[in-house]
Amino acid sequence: MKKKIFKYVKEGIILVVSAFLFAVSIYSFVFGNDFTNGGVSGIVAMINYLIRTDKFGGYINLAMNVPLIILSFVGLSREFAIKTSVHILFVSAFLSLFPLIDNGSLQFSSGGDVGKSVIAALGGGAVSGVALALVLGIRGSTGGADILGAFIQRKNPAFSVQWGIFIVNSAIIGISAIVYSYNLDEGKFRFGMQSIQPIMLALIFQFISARMCDVITQGAKTALKFEVITDCSEELSEEILSTLKHGVTVVPATGMYEHKEKSLLICVVKKRQIQNFKDILKKYPGTFAYVASVSEIIGAFNSRT
Secondary structure, X not given: OHHHHHHHHHHHXXXXXXXXXXXXXXXXXXXXXXXXXXXXXXXXXXXXXXXXXXXXXXXXXXXXXXXXXXXXXXXXXXXXXXXXXXXXXXXXHHHHHHHHXXXXXXXXXXXXXXXXXXXXXXXXXXXXXXXXXXXXXXXXXXXXXXXXXXXXXXXXXXXXXXXXXXXXXXXXXXXXXXXXXXXXXXXXXXXXXXHXXXXXHHXXXXXXXXXXXXXXXXXXXXXEEEEEEEOOXXXXXXXXXXXXXXXOEEEEEEXXXXXXXXXXXXXXXXXXXXXHHHHHHOOOOOOEEEEEEEOOXXXXXXOOO
């Protein structure tokens, strides 16, 4: 019982922190810098631009997510639906609270400066990536297109959620080029190179957010996998074990060019050990090896270090 309570409290804290960071990334870096971050919150950013105020951002965000929240409870797992709903509620609450307490210090406004706009996209993307990694780590989501993509995939398993979300975000980003080309003071559209800027800023935001999320969720667990074809499996294995402190798996293999019996050694090492591994292989002429990146390590990878 205590473990369950601790789990719920821990996940609750993570949801609140993630929602706060996600709201900060939207309010402080996206709102007021004439670009969108995609998804429902990106639509909110465009609406805020057109009505010239951020005061209703939280209410608009919640209203637009309500149909998706209902959809998540109807067609998705209860756990996912609850966590996503709580995240949306807190994000909306923070977006409603920030304008009330903000005296101008909470927003990074570029003032039309391209350099500052790029900094806003970079900063917003980084903060958003941290928020995304936190909520994904407890099997929730930020809502919006994520709910729609998950629902469609459940009905059609062959459907790619990533591609679905990409298509939705691409459409929103494309529309943003038109929205932000509208000059509110003049009451008319001004198309030109400035129409490209919202798209580029949105892409920067999306890329940094995705990379930051990957770094947090997988970055510390990445490694390199070597597969080695050799005639000296015993000697090579012993040296890898003693020098790199990582295990080696040996699989019998046959070289079809010479029809000669060989051994296939499989070894996963840390990235910083790649040069040490290469130095070991140089001692065994005729040994053939190739390397591949491993995105995540599960299990007792470091038990021998």
